[in-house]
Amino acid sequence: MRRLVILALLYLGVQLMLPLGEQGHGSEALVTFGFLILAAYTVGELTVRLGLPKIVGYLFAGMAFGPSALSAVTATAIGRLAPVSELAIALIAFMAGAELRWSDLRVSGSKLVRMLGCELLLSLLGIAGLLVALRHWIPFLVDVPGAKFAAFVLLFSSIAIAHSPSVTVALLAETGARGTVAKSTLGIVLLSDVAVVLLFTMSQTLARAIAPPAGVVALPSPAVVVWEIAGSLLVGGAVGLIVTLYLRFVQRELMLFTILVTLFGASLAQATHVEVLLTLMTAGFVAENVSHSERSEAMRTALERSAAPVFVVFFALAGAQIDIREVVSMLPIVLPIGIVRALAIWLGIRIGARWTRAEVVERRYVWMGLVSQAGVAIGLVTLVSSLYPEAGASMRTLLLSLIAVNQIAGPVLFRRALVRSGEIDNPVAPDAVSRPAPAMSLQ
Amino acid sequence: MAGPFVLIVIVAGAYLAAHWAFEWLGTRYLIVSGAEYLVLGILLGPRVSGVLQVSVLDGFAPLMVLAIGWIGASVGSTFYVPQVVRSYGAAYRVAFVEALLALAATATFLTGALAWIYQLPLADTVAPAVALGAIATVSSPAGVAMLRRRLVRRGVVVRQIEVTTAIDAFVAIIAFSLLLCIEHSAPATGPRAPTPTEWAVISVAIGCVGGSLFHLFVGNERDIDRLFISIAGAVILVSGAAAYLRVSPLLPAMLLGAMLGNTRRNRSEIRQALSRVQRPLYFVLLVFAGAAWDPGTIAWWILPALVFVVVRAVAKLGAARLAALFNGLTDSLGRRWGRALLGQGGLAIAIALNYQLFHGTMLLPDVVFTAAIVSVVLTDLSSARFVQSVVGRYTQPVLDAETPVEPSSALQAERK
Numbered sequence: 063m064r065r066l067v068i069l070a071l072l073y074l075g076v077q078l079m080l081p082l083g084e085q086g087h088g089s090e091a092l093v094t095f096g097f098l099i100l101a102a103y104t105v106g107e108l109t110v111r112l113g114l115p116k117i118v119g120y121l122f123a124g125m126a127f128g129p130s131a132l133s134a135v136t137a138t139a140i141g142r143l144a145p146v147s148e149l150a151i152a153l154i155a156f157m158a159g160a161e162l163r164w165s166d167l168r169v170s171g172s173k174l175v176r177m178l179g180c181e182l183l184l185s186l187l188g189i190a191g192l193l194v195a196l197r198h199w200i201p202f203l204v205d206v207p208g209a210k211f212a213a214f215v216l217l218f219s220s221i222a223i224a225h226s227p228s229v230t231v232a233l234l235a236e237t238g239a240r241g242t243v244a245k246s247t248l249g250i251v252l253l254s255d256v257a258v259v260l261l262f263t264m265s266q267t268l269a270r271a272i273a274p275p276a277g278v279v280a281l282p283s284p285a286v287v288v289w290e291i292a293g294s295l296l297v298g299g300a301v302g303l304i305v306t307l308y309l310r311f312v313q314r315e316l317m318l319f320t321i322l323v324t325l326f327g328a329s330l331a332q333a334t335h336v337e338v339l340l341t342l343m344t345a346g347f348v349a350e351n352v353s354h355s356e357r358s359e360a361m362r363t364a365l366e367r368s369a370a371p372v373f374v375v376f377f378a379l380a381g382a383q384i385d386i387r388e389v390v391s392m393l394p395i396v397l398p399i400g401i402v403r404a405l406a407i408w409l410g411i412r413i414g415a416r417w418t419r420a421e422v423v424e425r426r427y428v429w430m431g432l433v434s435q436a437g438v439a440i441g442l443v444t445l446v447s448s449l450y451p452e453a454g455a456s457m458r459t460l461l462l463s464l465i466a467v468n469q470i471a472g473p474v475l476f477r478r479a480l481v482r483s484g485e486i487d488n489p490v491a492p493d494a495v496s497r498p499a500p501a502m503s504l505q
Numbered sequence: 506m507a508g509p510f511v512l513i514v515i516v517a518g519a520y521l522a523a524h525w526a527f528e529w530l531g532t533r534y535l536i537v538s539g540a541e542y543l544v545l546g547i548l549l550g551p552r553v554s555g556v557l558q559v560s561v562l563d564g565f566a567p568l569m570v571l572a573i574g575w576i577g578a579s580v581g582s583t584f585y586v587p588q589v590v591r592s593y594g595a596a597y598r599v600a601f602v603e604a605l606l607a608l609a610a611t612a613t614f615l616t617g618a619l620a621w622i623y624q625l626p627l628a629d630t631v632a633p634a635v636a637l638g639a640i641a642t643v644s645s646p647a648g649v650a651m652l653r654r655r656l657v658r659r660g661v662v663v664r665q666i667e668v669t670t671a672i673d674a675f676v677a678i679i680a681f682s683l684l685l686c687i688e689h690s691a692p693a694t695g696p697r698a699p700t701p702t703e704w705a706v707i708s709v710a711i712g713c714v715g716g717s718l719f720h721l722f723v724g725n726e727r728d729i730d731r732l733f734i735s736i737a738g739a740v741i742l743v744s745g746a747a748a749y750l751r752v753s754p755l756l757p758a759m760l761l762g763a764m765l766g767n768t769r770r771n772r773s774e775i776r777q778a779l780s781r782v783q784r785p786l787y788f789v790l791l792v793f794a795g796a797a798w799d800p801g802t803i804a805w806w807i808l809p810a811l812v813f814v815v816v817r818a819v820a821k822l823g824a825a826r827l828a829a830l831f832n833g834l835t836d837s838l839g840r841r842w843g844r845a846l847l848g849q850g851g852l853a854i855a856i857a858l859n860y861q862l863f864h865g866t867m868l869l870p871d872v873v874f875t876a877a878i879v880s881v882v883l884t885d886l887s888s889a890r891f892v893q894s895v896v897g898r899y900t901q902p903v904l905d906a907e908t909p910v911e912p913s914s915a916l917q918a919e920r921k
Contacts, residue, residue, distance in 0.1 A: 092745025099738035
């Protein structure tokens with residue numbers, strides 16, 4: 063309560079100050095950024111008391127103080143803070159990779175791939191089927207000729223099935239959970255990132271073939287697609303080896319180094335035209351698994367130290383970018399899609415778990431950790447809207463609304479899964495963010 | 506390859522090289538690390554290699570403002586009132602006299618010198634001269650900190666140097682911030698422009714109100730990660746607010762740091778949280794300060810820069826000597842203890858960068874910036890050697906770090 067009062071005073075103070083100054087050197091962005099951090103932190107602490115994950119609080123704070131509500135954070139300031147958001151997502155990807163161990167993947171990899179396959183296939187079919195059924199109510203599908211209709215359904219579905227490594231990693235860091243459900247969810251989410259990029263690239267190729275976009279847009283060759291995935295593994299592996307060498311021979315200023323290396327990895331990925339998130343996940347994975355255990359432990363500690371502020375920044379900025387009015391206007395269409403997606407994930411995981419004879423808790427609760435959506439999906443939406451500008455804007459609005467709903471509902475569900483499976487001792491522990499989360503084990 | 510990629514490769518490589526080389530040099534030859542990042546920035550900047558273009562520097566302006574504010578907050582957090590009142594008043598008297606004399610002497614001399622060199626009216630050169638005076642007042646605490654690690658015991662001179670570097674920073678920040686309030690360019694909106702006094706009050710208010718609110722906001726929090734989020738938010742907000750109002754972020758951030766640093770229960774955790782990103786931000790500040798350096802032709806800057814270095818050295822040595830003399834401490838401190846104050850560090854660069862970023866209608870921002878860079882490059886590396894040349898010369902009384910210092914018989918007489 064005390065913090066809420068202080069936050070209200072700060073909000074008033076910022077509003078009083080704004081007419082006195084002038085923009086320059088990004089100072090307005092700094093003011094709003096500082097305010098957003100404090101607001102997200104405060105609301106995050108409040109949501110914990112309500113039994114909700116902190117990241118939901120960060121998102122709510124971003125939405126409340128963002129351009130679509132109180133406007134304490136303007137759209138210009140958000141634009142100016144885009145590099146901060148990009149750095150945060152790169153760090154999260156690196157952290158996600160560093161949570162996986164090769165020895166565990168060898169044991170559980172096949173099981174996770176099969177569970178993921180079932181879940182993705184059912185989600186894809188379920189969402190595509192629903193889009194066909196609701197075609198008269200979905201703006202970008204109304205009166206669209208057959209070939210384009212198929213292309214748009216395919217593209218939309220291949221994005222809507224994406225999961226969110228950032229939400230998963232953030233929630234596991236927040237709760238410190240490392241039981242079977244936590245491990246399997248993380249494994250599936252990370253593998254799904256590769257699968258979704260592959261699937262989207264194939265869908266995009268197919269869509270371009272059956273419904274060529276306006277203007278001269280070159281069709282990506284299979285070699286380009288292969289390079290995007292294989293190149294990510296190669297480039298990420300190289301970055302991971304650099305990290306390993308640093309950990310072996312230097313091992314100083316690890317916090318600064320991890321920030322530099324994620325920036326470096328992201329720039330390298332862009333320069334070599336490979337997938338940024340996959341590259342950084344691979345880098346984290348290689349660094350974790352090639353390094354001596356004590357050195358990788360030091361790296362993980364440095365990553366965990368930077369984790370809490372990174373999550374606050376990333377999710378608060380993500381929340382600020384959600385247009386509340388747009389989401390509300392899209393709810394009649396978004397809700398059925400969201401429900402069908404969640405049902406398909408549930409059914410897919412149940413089938414996959416039975417097939418692989420997974421544990422009962424995995425069968426029951428892993429699906430709840432797969433509902434979240436964030437970074438990858440948003441990136442893919444942008445690609446589609448640039449490819450098909452006429453339908454892209456409407457598709458973008460619908461997908462972003464779906465992502466927004468899943469972004470808020472997903473962490474709540476995942477936390478509930480961890481509580482129900484008994485992997486969180488105290489679901490409302492106030493010191494959740496700071497609790498160290500050891501490396502995930504998939505066994 | 507993409508520009509940012511090349512930039513990161515070069516910065517990372519240079520960082521590692523500079524880090525290793527200077528750590529090795531520092532261990533063996535008492536060389537303080539810092540100025541090499543400034544040189545690195547100059548080499549990467551538009552003047553030399555062009556790796557860091559002007560547009561990139563503009564994009565990183567918020568980070569520079571944050572780094573300036575963070576330095577201010579770190580300076581403020583060193584003023585822990587219970588420790589301050591435990592020390593003897595004479596140490597603070599000496600420090601204040603030294604700082605004010607150095608500031609006044611440098612500012613006065615440079616007002617005339619700049620007017621003569623650039624053929625400007627005296628009234629126009631007062632602002633850059635006062636900015637240079639504030640920069641001249643700053644003494645690097647890194648030298649004495651490095652040497653202190655090697656000393657098992659602290660003595661009168663070491664303690665006096667520590668107090669003086671802190672007070673130098675305090676006086677420099679106050680003087681510079683007041684200068685920006687006086688020379689403030691009026692905002693475009695509003696019924697009337699606030700007066701310099703009002704700007705000064707606004708500066709102090711941002712720090713004090715921010716400090717009070719954040720003191721309550723932080724509460725009894727002891728977890729470093731959570732403290733770090735709160736403090737980062739607070740420093741970002743206060744620095745951004747000051748920059749937005751075009752006053753110096755240094756003063757409000759210093760007040761914020763002082764208020765947070767004086768909380769009873771979680772003081773050490775707050776200091777840990779503040780120091781967590783201090784080094785990275787300091788390096789970023791130095792690299793970007795170096796890159797932002799654009800002095801024009803050599804003829805334009807070389808003379809004032811050299812005049813500044815000489816005037817500062819004379820002013821610091823003279824002011825220190827006079828301060829000790831006025832307080833009857835010449836026997837304890839020695840006549841040349843001012844040598845230990847010749848090193849300049851990050852705060853000098855922060856002030857110079859702040860002047861360049863927000864100079865408004867003031868003149869000669871590039872000359873001020875160049876003089877600061879030249880002075881830091883020339884003195885920062887040797888700051889530990891300067892301190893050693895003083896400390897090694899006098900016998901150090903046996904004192905524990907937290908024990909009040911008894912500097913001299915004069916002081917003991919004062920106590921009686």
